[in-house]
Amino acid sequence: MNVRLTKEQKIQILNGQDVYTIMQQVLLRENKIGRNQEHFWVVGLNNDNKVLFAELIGLGAVNRVDANPPDVFRMAIYKLAVKLIMVHNHPSGNLTPSKADKDFTDRMLKVGKLIGIEVIDHLIISEESYTSFATEGIIEELKQSGLYEVVERERKEIQEWKLRMERERAEKEKALEIAQRMKDKGFDSDTIKEITGLRSKDVEGL
Structure with missing residues (x-):
């Protein structure tokens, strides 16, 4: 939190x-x-x-x-x-x-x-x-x-986890960019959330 x-x-x-x-x-x-x-x-x-x-x-x-x-x-x-x-x-x-x-x-x-x-x-x-x-x-x-x-098995798991987190961050940043463009063009919040998959909190923070 x-x-x-x-x-x-x-x-x-x-x-x-x-x-x-x-x-x-x-x-x-x-x-x-x-x-x-x-x-x-x-x-x-x-x-x-x-x-x-x-x-x-x-x-x-x-x-x-x-x-x-x-x-x-x-x-x-x-x-x-x-x-x-x-x-x-x-x-x-x-x-x-x-x-x-x-x-x-x-x-x-x-x-x-x-x-x-x-x-x-x-x-x-x-x-x-x-x-x-x-x-x-x-x-x-x-x-x-x-x-x-860090043993080899844990090393591999941690590195794979980090890559997943980095991909998620990149995907969210891309979604936020799309949402910002949609907002600038006058789309309502519900439509933006539906298209981008973002949460209300993320859209309201734009």
Whole structure:
């Protein structure tokens, strides 16, 4: 689910504090019940480390949320992000990375390298503070560790998935171009949706 960000929040990211400032605000939008669930977000950046988007990709119980490579990288491919930051909250307030947190990060680092989207940080946040894997040196340790390697079968599946996502993005861009031309010529929204297969939200946003 796309997270609405203000123009002021789409800044150039220089460090973990910059990311936390944005994501703390996002977390605090939730009511108290919502903040007691674990959330998993991804933040996509361009070459200049400027925020392109933030997306909520998982919402779990108090201490668990599941995510897989397609969840993590899908929006980055659609939005042409070249770097990615992962963020999740610990409702308990304990900001110490678990072994599962490190293993998951290691896997996403390797998958990101395979598809050309660099994972540059993973933040664990609470309402008051955060831990940055990059600042703590964990990202660099994982890059050097070799603990997780993408096996050939998974490598093939990931590459095929990336190609599908890129084709879908290209097809949607083409449909949007056609829809824009139809709108300029005075076609109504229902006709545009029927011809292009786009959703109401996409057509209304033209």
